[in-house]
Amino acid sequence: MATFQSLPGFRDFYPDELARRNYIFRLWRQTATAFGFAEYDAPVLEPLDLYKAKSGDEIEAQLFSFTDKGGREVALRPEMTPTVCRLVGAKANALKRPIKWFSIAEFYRYERMQKGRGRSFCQLNADLFGEPGPEAEIELIGMLVQSLCAFGLTEQDFYVRLSDRNLWFYYLGAMGLDELRIKSLLGAVDRFEKYGDDAFKGYIEQFGSLDSDLKQKVLSFLQIKSLAALEATLASVDNDKITERLADWRKLLGGLAAMGLTRYIEVDLGVVRGLAYYTGFVFEAFDRKGELRAIAGGGRYDDLVEKLGGPTLPAVGFAIGDMTFALLLEQRGLMPAFVQAVDVYCVIGGAPERAAAFGAIQALRAAGYRVEYPLREVAFGKQFKAASEAGARLALIYGGDELAKGMVKIRDMADRSEREVPLAEVVTAVRDSLQG
């Protein structure tokens, strides 16, 4: 047993695991780039206050935080949103709108480990700043869906639940409730799926009682699963904000429909997301089987840049975590096997042949081919076996017989055919063989 282990909840990435992570990152990056998002990165370590500012003590308890040698209170980043707000806020006036940025980064939370959750994990974060209308949500939800579809996932595998905190506020506000009561009720809505009626306990403790008519209205609102039902429920409420908001909904759903994404989207007012900084549309992606925790989540946060000291700047963002996502891909058999196949394996007879082979090996590698050869003298049979195990498409045979004629033998590992080419023409011969 090794003396040292990685810290609890942290992951080592051995080559095959890193290959899988790189695969996920590569398709995420490809997708984000296709959607016109620009990649950024920032420090892993941030001032603790950056996270204290926007969240409460519960959040702070799950931070990897400490005092550095200069006496600064610092924390490993638990999420990207405050950081990206800091970056955008600092240069907001110089950045061309809309600002579309993404990052793929590692985060740290001091939490108990669970399936799909560790103390370190990676996320794709995408954010769009400067667009107050639902056009921003269309862009981000479209990208979210494609970030999952890029791996072969379909509407059979996942769906996106779409909801709106604004409409909740307008609806409950029109009934005369103040902000405090509305926020408490939203907390209950968030928990209702899990706890049923017990979800309202907090509200009752806080405000003494819960009017049964109000409760009925909340319950029927959170069960709304379509735009039509939403419009029907709100038809009786005469309120300009609600009318405008329903227009936003139509624009958002219309845009997503035009992108062909309707089959991935489910309107579901039961989703409100716990986090306080969301201010409008919110959305979460889940696996259809309901076996895993949320795959992705996001929403609008129009006040956060300003709260963190920047200008007023509307924003929408989402994040996908790598752990649950990788579990989903594995469950659906969509995680490819990664074999680091080489293009060419050089079979080398002895010391003089080795010297001759090295020139070609260097030239082929410089030309971009993956070339391997045995570091030590090994019997021919072993070398062919090694070539085969390395997945080589070609074997270059530097043997005494060939070199005596000024030739190299090229063996096609798949069909076992062989031909000889002059030493000086090895690179072009390899190129021809690999292209053909």
Added chain:
RNA sequence: GCGGCCAUAGCUCAGUUGGUUAGAGCACUUGAUUGUGAUUCAAGGGGUCGCGGGUUCGAGUCCCGUUGGCCGCCCCA
């Protein structure tokens, strides 16, 4: 922070009511094989049985603690 289950080789696991020097398969290395790759055969390396304490003539095995892992609760940005 709370609860359940678990811990023997790199991996998957055997290991009898507590009894001599702790095993298998896979993987790895080497050889059979000094010019031709998926087989086969042989040999080898690798374990203070997670760690610490206790019971016992004797502990991988029983007891306590601890650390780590898996799963769930709280939480989930």
